[in-house]
Amino acid sequence: MIYQGSAITVARGGDEIATLTFDLKDESINKLSSAVVEELDQALQAIRKESGLQGLVIASGKDVFIVGADITEFHQIFEKGEKYLVDMNQRVHGIFNAIEDLPFPSVAAINGLALGGGFEITLTADFRVMAESAKIGLPETKLGIVPGWGGCVRLPRLIGADNAIEWIAGGTENKAKTALEMGAVDAVVPKEKLEAAARDILEQANRGELDYQARREEKQSPLKLDSIEQMMAFETAKGYVAGKAGPHYTAPVEAIRVIQKGAGEGRERAQAIEAKAFAKLAMTDVCYNLVGLFLNDQAVKKKAGQYEKQANPVELAAVLGAGTMGGGIAYQSASKGTPILMKDIKLEAIELGLKEARKLFIKQVERGRLGKADMAEKLTSIRSTLAYGDFEQVDLVVEAVVENPKVKGGVLAEVEKATGEETILTSNTSTIAIDRLAGNLKRPQNFCGMHFFNPVHRMPLVEVIRGAKTSDVAIGTAVAYARKMGKTPIVVNDCPGFLVNRVLFPYFGGFNLLIEQGADFQRVDKVMEKFGWPMGPAYLLDVVGIDIAVHANEVMAEGFPERMAREGKNAIQVMQENERLGQKNRKGFYVYEEDKKGKPKKVSDDQAYELLKPLVKEHREFTDEAIVARLMTPLCLEAVRCLEDDIVGSPAEADMALIYGIGFPPFRGGALRYIDAMGVAEFVEQADRLSETLGPLYAPTDRLREMAKAGERFYSTAGQR
Incomplete structure (x- = not known):
């Protein structure tokens, strides 16, 4: 045994081939925590001291290869600041480069999922052989960051800039067949033949039939693109990806910039560019919230697994x-x-x-x-x-x-x-x-x-x-x-409305109040879509169905009369009375025409404004910020009440339900993370100001006031922004 740790072992075979195996103790998967990365450094030092080796196989003892970095560490690590993150990434680059610079050929045997840092490790090897059932990819942009351990540097040199942009900006998991076609791997075999195939590749390299040094040179050198090819590859891609990702998700476009900036550089300079971009994005609120979203999703799945233990088939x-x-x-x-x-x-x-x-x-x-x-x-x-x-x-x-x-x-x-x-x-x-x-x-x-x-x-x-x-x-x-x-x-x-509808209808209540005070519902929709919702409240009501919304609103008003019952008609009821039921009969707040694909397309309709005129009690001008506050405050307060009333078991479950159920903007993390981001005390002050004129729907709970005074948050202060 050359090296043995808690997550990594290195054993030497009789054929002078060493096998470095990732097999994290007491875990069902392999992931790259800070401790595992340190073990990798120690293992490579031990390998370099070993004489007579002729090759290295990088393998896994789990059903997966490596699922990526340990995301549970991210908030704690990211709060250490941008400089710390740049230095950390450069240190990891040094460790990974040590694999690429070994004095003999190396091959990664990818038996299962190899994602993020796990895939980046395989890119350091001279060759990759992949099981038919395995998948590889760099999903970091889904967390609001870019690959930070060489993915933006090595993958474009391996499969071309166009293909690398598609994989990295899209954050896709890619099947073995696609990986082979792209050139990301050198062979695809049945899982049981993976080790034999890996060793065969090393034998071919040692016989001179495969030039592993040329492979290294290609990965470490600038991309071979002239100025026109660079413009086609990068500038066109930026526009397309920006349009698809939207204004709130900058990581996909930033990944293209990192590849572009590093295209003309050698390995180390390109890695420095990547490390800085990663650190900059890691400090953003979007990244913080998307990492929180991932952690919440894992918590929800874990809890579901506990419930499932009681299940009948x-x-x-x-x-x-x-x-x-x-x-x-x-x-x-x-x-x-x-x-x-x-x-x-x-x-x-x-x-x-x-x-x-x-x-x-x-x-x-x-x-x-x-x-x-x-x-x-x-x-x-x-x-x-x-x-x-x-x-x-x-x-x-x-x-x-x-x-x-x-x-x-x-x-x-x-x-x-x-x-x-x-x-x-x-x-x-x-x-x-x-x-x-x-x-x-x-x-x-x-x-x-x-x-x-x-x-x-x-x-x-x-x-x-x-x-x-x-x-x-x-x-x-x-x-x-x-x-x-x-x-x-x-x-x-x-309870009436359970969690999601109970939280949603105060949002619609805030919308009705805006209409009564003269707000233009189309402008309200645009403001909330700019805020991050997939559709504004009027459009959402049309999609849900006006009749369904009226029924649900009646249930909410009966269940929570103090906050949700109001005298007189509201905008939703007016639409129903005039048989404007939304998309189902092609007229609601908007009218609907078929687009080229046969899908309903909303069109402005003057008649909707005429029908709403009798509801308008005053005419006020609202800033974008005021519209957001008027709609988000009652929604967030109702989420707080659901947590306090034990309707939902945890902040993570509440926030995930709203993101998965009604499209709460994921990059904002959920209603309770949104309050944390604003600051509980500031949120309470805002709610108090609004409740003075708008009533109990906007009034903070006593417990929330206590949290504000005590400086408490809904989520742990680790990684606090």
């Missing part, structure tokens, strides 16, 4: 109520491998549900993600029915009928009689209290909410709602089924 599911929502749920279940019954009382509704599922499968085929035979097989796993005949075999039912408590209650009582005693019943309600729906059930312990968001195939969140009598098994089973469907389940407790 779901081998056959059912959805009650076909149509678009039922068809979407059926599609999602079948596409992820769980057969499903789709029941309705009307044949035309079943046909609509099947049509929706078929349309979604066809799109997958057209995009090359699914073969026609696979589509046919998955479609046959959706069985439509008008009766409950096969429901005794069903493990979990999703009720997705009309949002009416009497109808839902009747259907749930009916299906309970047709299913087994262990069957879990769930309701895809968006607002109706679970305890109310459980009132007619004989086995309320087997019942919970399972709120999908529309469109089901795109929206990642599922709210799993616990009623007063809901068992852990019911929650665990619903969570497990949601995860199997490829969704992110977040468990919340019962």
Whole structure:
């Protein structure tokens, strides 16, 4: 044994080939923490002292290769400042360069995921051989930074500037076939032949059949691009990527600049450029929040895994109520491998549900993600029915009928009689209290909410709602089924609107108040889209459906009358009364025309303004900042109340639910991170100023005032900005 540590071992074989193996103790994956990077330095020092070696294989003892740097360290490391980060990256460059400069050939045997720093390590090797099932990539831009350990330097020299820009700016995970075609790897083999293939490459290099020194020279030299090629490769890409990423996400464009600036430089100078760019981006609020988003996502998944331990297996599911929502749920279940019954009382509704599922499968085929035979097989796993005949075999039912408590209650009582005693019943309600729906059930312990968001195939969140009598098994089973469907389940407790809609409707309440004071709803939409929302409140209401919004608003007003009930009509009700239901009938706050792709395109409509005129009680001018404050304050306050009322278990779950459920701007981190970023004391002052004229919807809670006085935050002060 040449070297042995907690994460790395180096062993010498009889053929004078050393194998450096990453195998982090007590972990299921390999990641590059500060300690692991230090071990790598020590291991390389030991290798350089060893005489007679003729090659190095870099391998993994896990199912993955290396998933990247240890992101749990990022906030703590980043708070040390820009200079520290530049120096740290330059030190890592020195360690990685030591692999590239070994006096014998090296090969990376990529057995599984090699991402970020994990992929950057493989780039230091002279050759790369990849398992057929493995994936590689540099996803750092998704965290608001650029690859900082050589990715922006070595990858363009290996696969060309155009391809490297696509991989780095897009942050994609790339399959073995693509990697081989691009030249990122030298061979792709079955996993069981990986070690043999790696050693064979080293033998060819030692026999002079493969020129590893030429490979090194290419990676360490400037890119071979003339001025015209540089302009085509970089300037065109910057414009395209900037348009796609949007103004709030600067890392993808900065990555292109780093590659461009380093293109004419040798290895060390190009690495210095990369190190500085990484450090600069790491100090931004966007990076801080995106790293926080990643950590929150991991916390949510970990909690879901704990719930899942209580689950019963779901081998056959059912959805009650076909149509678009039922068809979407059926599609999602079948596409992820769980057969499903789709029941309705009307044949035309079943046909609509099947049509929706078929349309979604066809799109997958057209995009090359699914073969026609696979589509046919998955479609046959959706069985439509008008009766409950096969429901005794069903493990979990999703009720997705009309949002009416009497109808839902009747259907749930009916299906309970047709299913087994262990069957879990769930309701895809968006607002109706679970305890109310459980009132007619004989086995309320087997019942919970399972709120999908529309469109089901795109929206990642599922709210799993616990009623007063809901068992852990019911929650665990619903969570497990949601995860199997490829969704992110977040468990919340019962209340009107649950978490997401309860938080969303104060935002709409703030919008209604702006309309009453003379704000132009189109300007409000533009301001909030500039703030980072995918669509402003008027446009969002049109997409959700005005009738659905009116119903939900009534539920919220009944549940929280002090804050959410208001006298007189509001803008949403006026739209409904005039049969302007949004996109579903092509007129709401906007009117809708089909674009070239057949999708609805919003167009301004003077009639909407005429209808809203009677609501306007005064005419005021609002700055962009005032509009943001008027809408974000009540939303954030309601998120605080949900946390204080134990509707949601943690700040991480609250923020992830809002990001995944209603498109809260990810780069802002969520409602509670948004308060932290502003400062709790400053947020309370802002809320107090607004509540003086706008009422209880804007009033801070007593606990929030206490936090402001004590200087507390919702998240740890590590990495505080």
